[in-house]
Amino acid sequence: MTSTDHDQVLLETAAVWLRRIQAGELGPEGQRTFRAWLAADTRHAAAMDLVTRAWTASGAIDDKGALRPDLTRARGLRLANEKTRPHRSWRPIAWMPPLGGLAGGLAAVLSLALVWLWNGAVSEADYVTAAHDHAQVTLSDGTVMRLGGSTHLHVRIDPLGRRVDLAQGEAEFQVTHEALRPFHVMAGALEVRDLGTRFTVSSHGGQVRAVLLEGAAEIRDRDSGRVLASLVPGQQVDQDGRGPLRLGKANVDQVKARQDGRMLFDDMPLAQVVPEVAARTGIVLRLDDPALGAIRVSGSYRADDVAGFLAALARLHPITWRQDANGDYRIARRR
Template sequence: MREEAAQWVARLRSGVTEPAILASFEAWLTADPRHRVAFDEAARNYRIRSGELLDEPAGRYHWRAATLMAAAALLMLAGLLWRDRVDERHVITGKGDLRTIQLADGSDVTIDAETELDVRITPLSRSVTVQRGQALFRVAYESFRPFEVEADRIKARATGTEYAVALRPQEILVSVTEGTVDVRDEAGPSSEKLGATQLLTITRGSRIHALKRDLDARSVAWVRGKLDVDGQKLRDVIDEVNRYVDRPILISDSDIGDLPVSGVFDPRRPDNFLEALAQIRPITVERAADGSRRISRRR
């Protein structure tokens, strides 16, 4: 029985999606209550061997905790067997395209403009890979299947919480608005545990020991369709705005790119932002016939 359970764990972990195989698994699981216990034990052993769960001596693994874990896992599995078991998709958003999607496990993902990600939900795992851009994850709670977001070499894992992951050219940001998230560096042993209202910034190419600080509303203002900046360089702000507009905004004089910018604005209405900026900074804005805009120093 244990060997059968281990075989089922291995097959499901491999990403099997054939309806006939999943139906066979359902039939085996419900045929005998002992099958469910064996499956839970095999799944836990698999996670220990793969490093997803720290091992504990048998004497310290309290029978009540084991029973509760098994019950939670079985409740989760019972639900999985009666809904879409696999959710695999490749999502790309264009300029100015902010959208929210629901995953098969009940989680919601709000995806920012110019973002690309891959979703993979299976009976035994939940993962999203961010290829570029950023997204906010409202994770449905499941202790048995941690929800993992990968960006570059960083993996951010939670069982049920709300957090955002941003993959930028020079850095990776993990922002936690609710619950806790474990952030792990695949390149080494470095890891961090983030709590609610905490933000971790990792410079790409460096270890994970980077900047950990309190999160403020600015970091996730994009979810509301806003950019909230406080002293950022003009060139960086324009790079963000250009993700939302059809025609890029250009900076003619490189020295003005260092000008500090603060404020809250809608990046889909750049003219309002640029008009306000021209009143408080020494710049002029010219609009070409093709709709593009060019910022230069006021002479």
């Protein structure tokens, strides 16, 4: 096999990998295999660089993951060798292998940024907010996260994708869409996959809710990757544990109020308000009489002022409230 034939094999292999990544077909085992392939030879990273550039510029990979021969010839795609590699020195970087150039019509030099990308650059971080805190975070890819109170999530961004694991709480995501790096949010048994999207995901005590505000999103089974639902703006899905998925219309105003640090209730029974307040604030409300759960609650209230909420409620309904030694609020019928 000539060196040209060997280069073509590498380029074809890289093209197959790129199509699988773009299609979201790499599971954990596939990602490990891909990283091992990259680490085996620096020319593999160079091949990934070339086909990525070609794919971005002209769609030079067909549905089966092969390079289109007419475009490879027209663009002169080939890997550099010791004779054709331009003499260029790069400042050494501890976590990066030595870089060489790429000769050919599309790329004269191996892109520093893409070599860094394909050789496994990874960023990870945990984000935690207190009960009454709200934070806005811009990730390295430009995605903006708005975190509600009592939220804990982990973010990982690597060359193959972007993943958020939401342990608890609520977050809104304004996602910078990248075809080659899908954005996933894992919560409970569900995976929310970005398709160019603004959405919220909440997880409280095994109850998961995803609300699509803009764009499009897929809801998948976290373990199997099977698509369970495709959302349009204004829709939400709910799941308790591993129970059935419930698809319905979202209360978008309520979602926006939560992100602004407020609790919005629209004719909601007090029995449903109680766990909502606990999930949002970490403060426990207890009903001395279960029949009080039938009281209907409406209005917008500050999430950091539960006492103010209860005082307003007492002005409208025949109830009293007090805080016990544990810090819980007890609601009783007014005598």
